[in-house]
Amino acid sequence: MLGKAALGLKCGMGVAALCALSLALPGLLGPLAAEKDLTGRGRVLVEQNCGRCHAPGKEGDSPHAEARPFRTLSSKYPVEDLAESLAEGIVSGHPEMPIFVFEPQDVAAIIDYLESIQDVPAAAPGEAPAEAPAETPPQAE
Template sequence: MKRCASALLAIGVLWSTGSEALDLEQRRVEAMLQRMCARCHAVGRTGTSPNALATPFRYLGENKLYDPDFTQRLQDGYSSIHRAMPTARFGREDTEAVVNYLRAIQEPHTPK
């Protein structure tokens, strides 16, 4: 019985540590996106984009976030046809973290 309780405790500790790490990672990515993108985009779970033409990141859509081309473009240098948008380039680890963050904040969007 003690072994079972110890095993469950260990699993609980690992799970909570993993959840905490994910939260820390998401906060790190959100802060990075705030610095890089918030001049135009709403980067979090709430809020409107300062630039009305810039999609809030929570509305990017799952299709884009599971597209390998999108992930590769983040690594190669993501840019837009909009002149005001700077090229965003991420290393492999940051790319994975950005995509995971964006997946975590997605919500359905109904245009007004």
């Protein structure tokens, strides 16, 4: 049988190990959690800012008939090509489309989300997607 001092030491070591594990666990899961948070943040931004015209998810039609569903963007050009336009302000040929300017961390989240919902995998740099001729993404102002 353990004495009170030995029992206290054993319990103290267990508490210390539990504390160390609770501090280390977020670091071990951090990259996975950060990736999920980035995609989730991008989804929210796209739904809030673009969903009134574009279909922002993996299914459904765009509310505005002329607005491309976001899941089809990679059939025209690599999604990451939108990063500069998102940061500086997208200007499209469509007069009803507002100009959006996003912070760098939001641009990363939007690109991450858009890449996660594409119907067609993105083309390699310098290579046109297989399904359609390459188009130029909307330009920054």
